[in-house]
Amino acid sequence: MPLNRLHFSKSRDLARTAGDHASDMFAPLTVLGRGLRHHVGWAKARWQATPKERRGPTVFLVAAMLLGIFLLPHGLLFALIALMASAAWAGRAPKAPATAPEPDVADLKLTALYAALTPYLAAPEELSPLYHPEGNWKSVFTGWEFDPEGRLSRLEIAYPAYFTDTEPTARARIEQVVQGKAGRAREYRFDWDEESNKLRIAALSPLPTDIAAQRFVAAPGEIVLGFTDEDGSARTIPVHQGGALAQQPPVVWRTGPRSAEPHLLALGVSGYGTSSLIRSVALQALPYADLVVIDGAGTGEHACLVNRPGVHTVETSLHGALAALHWAAQETERRLTALNAARHAGTAPPEDVTRPLWLLLDHPTELTELAHAEGRPDPQDLLELPLRHGRAARVTVVVADDIEARDRISPSVRATTRARVVLGPTGPEESHAALGVPLDIAPAAHAPAGRGYARIGSGAPVRLQLPATVDPLDEDAPAALRDAVIALLPHRDTRTEAAAPVQPVQPVQPLPPRPDGPPAVRVELDPEARAGVDLAKGPAALRFRPLA
Numbered sequence: 001m002p003l004n005r006l007h008f009s010k011s012r013d014l015a016r017t018a019g020d021h022a023s024d025m026f027a028p029l030t031v032l033g034r035g036l037r038h039h040v041g042w043a044k045a046r047w048q049a050t051p052k053e054r055r056g057p058t059v060f061l062v063a064a065m066l067l068g069i070f071l072l073p074h075g076l077l078f079a080l081i082a083l084m085a086s087a088a089w090a091g092r093a094p095k096a097p098a099t100a101p102e103p104d105v106a107d108l109k110l111t112a113l114y115a116a117l118t119p120y121l122a123a124p125e126e127l128s129p130l131y132h133p134e135g136n137w138k139s140v141f142t143g144w145e146f147d148p149e150g151r152l153s154r155l156e157i158a159y160p161a162y163f164t165d166t167e168p169t170a171r172a173r174i175e176q177v178v179q180g181k182a183g184r185a186r187e188y189r190f191d192w193d194e195e196s197n198k199l200r201i202a203a204l205s206p207l208p209t210d211i212a213a214q215r216f217v218a219a220p221g222e223i224v225l226g227f228t229d230e231d232g233s234a235r236t237i238p239v240h241q242g243g244a245l246a247q248q249p250p251v252v253w254r255t256g257p258r259s260a261e262p263h264l265l266a267l268g269v270s271g272y273g274t275s276s277l278i279r280s281v282a283l284q285a286l287p288y289a290d291l292v293v294i295d296g297a298g299t300g301e302h303a304c305l306v307n308r309p310g311v312h313t314v315e316t317s318l319h320g321a322l323a324a325l326h327w328a329a330q331e332t333e334r335r336l337t338a339l340n341a342a343r344h345a346g347t348a349p350p351e352d353v354t355r356p357l358w359l360l361l362d363h364p365t366e367l368t369e370l371a372h373a374e375g376r377p378d379p380q381d382l383l384e385l386p387l388r389h390g391r392a393a394r395v396t397v398v399v400a401d402d403i404e405a406r407d408r409i410s411p412s413v414r415a416t417t418r419a420r421v422v423l424g425p426t427g428p429e430e431s432h433a434a435l436g437v438p439l440d441i442a443p444a445a446h447a448p449a450g451r452g453y454a455r456i457g458s459g460a461p462v463r464l465q466l467p468a469t470v471d472p473l474d475e476d477a478p479a480a481l482r483d484a485v486i487a488l489l490p491h492r493d494t495r496t497e498a499a500a501p502v503q504p505v506q507p508v509q510p511l512p513p514r515p516d517g518p519p520a521v522r523v524e525l526d527p528e529a530r531a532g533v534d535l536a537k538g539p540a541a542l543r544f545r546p547l548a
């Protein structure tokens with residue numbers, strides 16, 4: 001060790017020892033000083049409390065006493081000893097008040113959880129049951145973790161072998177009890193280990209809600225549905241989030257001829273973002289695909305897409321929807337014929353049959369009901385061909401609807417849409433029906449808009465938070481979110497800028513009319529649309545009309 005460091009450490013030790021000695025030596029003086037201060041304070045208080053007319057006699061009495069003490073033999077010495085003794089007594093260190101020991105949070109909470117689980121897991125006929133009214137949680141909870149706020153974050157529970165852990169309803173009951181005791185404000189993942197009769201519970205941290213619509217790093221044909229947990233995605237992508245660039249794990253849906261899940265069905269609690277999902281998909285597909293949009297609710301939530309380059313039409317009426325879907329069915333057939341012909345001839349298929357076509361249907365069941373009432377064909381029936389042959393014909397169908405309308409979704413839509421999304425706080429049965437498998441996550445009681453779960457093909461469901469893709473015409477939506485959507489639309493914002501001429505849409509080859517089939521339709525650009533696009537304009541400027 002260098003000499004100066006040795007010196008330094010020696011002097012530090014010396015100073016510490018001297019400090020300790022000094023404090024020991026001066027401790028009695030400190031006590032006496034504290035006691036004398038106490039006496040002076042007491043005397044002052046008495047003096048102030050004495051009425052003015054009695055202060056004179058009091059001074060006289062004290063002076064007489066002092067004189068008496070002075071005159072007594074050794075009186076001053078005895079008085080000084082008495083003063084110091086009383087000062088030492090008054091200045092002694094106050095006793096720390098006895099505090100009750102802190103209750104053990106883990107013990108309190110886990111005892112309550114054990115008691116709540118006992119009615120569901122106890123078996124009175126068992127000789128040594130794991131769960132019984134006089135039992136102890138320490139015998140069944142094999143691991144636990146609390147966060148700094150005292151909330152349960154992880155728990156491992158042992159359950160008896162006779163518990164019916166393969167039945168979704170039995171599991172759901174236990175999950176509800178655990179969530180109730182651990183706090184409904186958070187989501188929990190339940191991992192049932194049926195082999196070892198163990199249930200592992202983990203509280204999930206909230207997903208980010210501050211990711212707005214933007215150009216995502218994805219290959220053509222890949223749609224970023226939203227963002228999930230790190231273990232729910234194989235990769236992360238850079239995203240602009242809260243004013244900075246961050247890496248987030250996306251939920252990616254791969255579409256196109258090689259996709260095993262060529263169509264998507266999104267069901268959601270009203271107000272939780274199914275229309276936002278349709279807009280998000282439209283904005284991501286528009287750079288390389290053509291769109292047909294059906295707004296079954298007729299609320300004009302997709303009016304921002306009207307007349308955009310690549311958008312064939314945005315239909316809100318039953319008549320318009322039937323015409324558009326009729327055309328889409330025939331277009332699918334035409335593409336298949338052209339692709340087959342190219343394959344037979346050994347040539348590359350023409351470009352107009354390989355450009356992806358997307359059919360986006362928001363609330364189609366509203367049109368189904370209207371069609372039944374008016375005795376007209378169900379628009380969903382017209383999806384049969386695009387759904388069955390869409391993969392080969394590069395036609396992708398996205399259907400979004402209210403979760404309560406699930407029974408009105410046609411069986412062929414339900415059977416062929418292998419990419420599933422469910423949004424909003426749904427019950428275990430609803431999410432099971434929507435995703436096709438029971439969800440191993442208990443949703444929080446309150447979820448932000450755009451929160452849900454996605455299941456691509458036969459994979460496990462993952463948590464999902466949609467990017468905020470608000471309607472740019474919605475005056476109530478935050479301006480920054482509206483601007484983010486406007487920036488992605490393939491056109492300028494005509495509310496603030498001069499109207500720009502609309503690019504003519506790529507002509508779609510009409511099918512030769514079939515003798516037995518319905519009349520073919522073709523897309524035409526409305527002459528008015530060429531003058532420019534007004535975002536506030538309601539009806540679509542592109543219309544289908546039957547071929548002559």
Ligand SMILES: Nc1ncnc2c1ncn2[C@@H]1O[C@H](COP(=O)(O)OP(=O)(O)OP(=O)(O)O)[C@@H](O)[C@H]1O
Pocket residue numbers: 209268269270271272273274275276277297301402449450451465466467468469470471477
């Ligand atoms: N990811 C999100 N982040 C922030 N706000 C969102 C998000 N998704 C949706 N919203 C907001 O939630 C509201 C409802 O969204 P949206 O219209 O998409 O829901 P919906 O399920 O289609 O509702 P409805 O069925 O009533 O039409 C809108 O104001 C929208 O801006």
